[in-house]
Amino acid sequence: MQKIYMGDAGPKVSPAVYGFYRWNEVKDTAKVLKKTVQLCLELGINTFEHGDNYGSYQCESLFGDLLKDGIFKREEVVLFSKCGLRVPDAQNPDIRVKHYDTSAAHITKSVESSLKKLRTDYLDIFLLDKLDPISNLEETALTLEKLKDSGKIKSIGVANFSVFQHQLLASYLTKPIVTNHIELNLLRTQALDNGQLDYIKQRYMRPLAYAPLAEGRIAAGIDPQAVKVREKLEELSVKYNANIESLAVAWLVKLGALPLIGTTNEERIRNAANAFTIELDHQDWYDLYNVSVAHPNLLS
Numbered sequence: 001m002q003k004i005y006m007g008d009a010g011p012k013v014s015p016a017v018y019g020f021y022r023w024n025e026v027k028d029t030a031k032v033l034k035k036t037v038q039l040c041l042e043l044g045i046n047t048f049e050h051g052d053n054y055g056s057y058q059c060e061s062l063f064g065d066l067l068k069d070g071i072f073k074r075e076e077v078v079l080f081s082k083c084g085l086r087v088p089d090a091q092n093p094d095i096r097v098k099h100y101d102t103s104a105a106h107i108t109k110s111v112e113s114s115l116k117k118l119r120t121d122y123l124d125i126f127l128l129d130k131l132d133p134i135s136n137l138e139e140t141a142l143t144l145e146k147l148k149d150s151g152k153i154k155s156i157g158v159a160n161f162s163v164f165q166h167q168l169l170a171s172y173l174t175k176p177i178v179t180n181h182i183e184l185n186l187l188r189t190q191a192l193d194n195g196q197l198d199y200i201k202q203r204y205m206r207p208l209a210y211a212p213l214a215e216g217r218i219a220a221g222i223d224p225q226a227v228k229v230r231e232k233l234e235e236l237s238v239k240y241n242a243n244i245e246s247l248a249v250a251w252l253v254k255l256g257a258l259p260l261i262g263t264t265n266e267e268r269i270r271n272a273a274n275a276f277t278i279e280l281d282h283q284d285w286y287d288l289y290n291v292s293v294a295h296p297n298l299l300s
Contacts, residue, residue, distance in 0.1 A: 001044030001276060006258070007204040010155055010178035011124045013047040013078050015258060016249075016272055017208060020048075020063075022215070022262040023055035032264055033062045038071065039266060043273040047078040049181070049208070049260060050118065051129065052110045057091040060117035067119050074120055081118070082159055082181075083110035084129030100132040104143040111147055126153035127181055131165045141172035148175055157181065159208075163195040170203075177203065184209035184257060186229050186248050186292050187217055201256065209252050212259035213268060218248050225292065232291045242278055247288075249275035254285050 003012045018040045026032055033055075037048070050060050060081065067074060083106065087098045111126060126147065128140075147153045156173065158166060159181035170177055180200050184191045184207065191197045191207070200207045213219065217226045218233070233244035240247060249259050249272045261272045 001273070003046075004206075006155075006178050006206050009176040010205065011078055013258065014045045015253070015276060016045050017047045017049055017080075017258050017260045018045050018269075019080075019210060019260045019262050020050055020054040020059040021210060021260075023059055023264075026055065026264055029055055029058055030062050030065075033059065034066060034071070035266075036264055036269070037063070037066055039269055041072060041076075043270065045261075045273065046076060047080070049080040049082070049127075050114065051081060051085075052083045052114060053085070053087065053089065053092075056089055060114055064117050064119035078124045079118060079120060080125040080127060080157070081111075081114040081123050082127035082129045082157075083107060083114075084132070084159070100130045101135070102128055102130070102132040102140050103135045104139040107140065107143050108147070111152055115152060122151055123153045125155045125157045125178060127157040127159045127179075128161075128169070129159040129181075131158075131161060131169065137169065137172055141169065145173065145175055157208075161196075163199045166199060166203075177205070179205050179208050179258075181208040181210060181260065183211055184252065184255075185212050185214045185218070186233075186251055186288060187214040187221070187225055189289065189292055197255065197257075207255075207257045208260045209255075209257040210260040210262065212249050212252055212261065212272060213245055213263065214248075216263075219245060219268075228291050228294070229288065232288055236284055236288070239284075240278055240280075243271045243274065245271035246274040246278060247280070250278040250280045251285060251288055253278075254280050 001014050005012050084100050084102050086095050086101050088095050144156050155178045157179040182191050233247050237244050252259050
């Protein structure tokens with residue numbers, strides 16, 4: 001895959017990103033993670049998104065072990081990590097309820113922990129996951145800027161921010177926000193209507209689109225929306241001689257989004273990577289979109 005810039009201020013990344021956001025239920029984590037990372041690198045995906053709690057707080061350390069073992073070199077990969085969402089877990093018994101924490105203390109602690117676990121001196125992008133409405137936003141912004149000035153993070157990003165939250169944080173920062181990690185796929189198109197995608201593009205950024213295959217719903221969902229979209233994908237698959245999942249990701253790529261792959265299924269990872277060989281016709285893009293919005297998401 002040819003590497004691309006996220007925007008005017010962001011780093012150069014692979015056009016698909018692998019994220020560990022669905023790894024809490026993965027068994028034999030170390031073995032599966034090594035196999036998945038090696039497959040991604042083979043396919044040209046060198047950009048990886050972590051989070052401080054992914055894989056029940058294991059994924060960053062296991063990824064760092066691969067770096068230590070020489071599976072790849074630090075300069076060969078682009079690393080994201082994020083914090084903000086806190087959920088009860090055996091690893092952190094002090095967390096009683098799901099909540100968000102974007103305080104200066106938590107951000108600093110999380111970044112230091114991620115650097116240690118990943119065995120690196122810097123994160124290419126640090127993402128703030130949601131915005132805690134009761135934290136001191138001025139302190140949050142100042143902490144992000146200090147971390148960037150120190151070199152511990154190279155760029156600032158956000159995750160799951162509404163347009164207004166995005167604008168609010170940006171108003172406190174002197175440094176640019178380079179991306180917003182949002183849910184976007186053929187079965188969840190709200191970002192096209194609520195302003196998220198437009199605002200991201202206005203800020204010269206590419207969105208990170210997580211759940212590009214709708215967590216398997218596109219291939220196997222039985223709700224009316226999934227069935228109708230899959231029928232249209234199957235119809236177009238003959239024209240493009242492509243897997244339906246590859247076409248679904250190609251639909252995202254046409255929007256300028258970076259698909260954030262989260263599956264551990266090798267075939268699905270390959271299908272996502274194959275999307276970049278497809279040039280989806282303008283009207284075919286709308287054909288898929290029209291089918292999707294004609295059957296609103298019944299799972300909302």
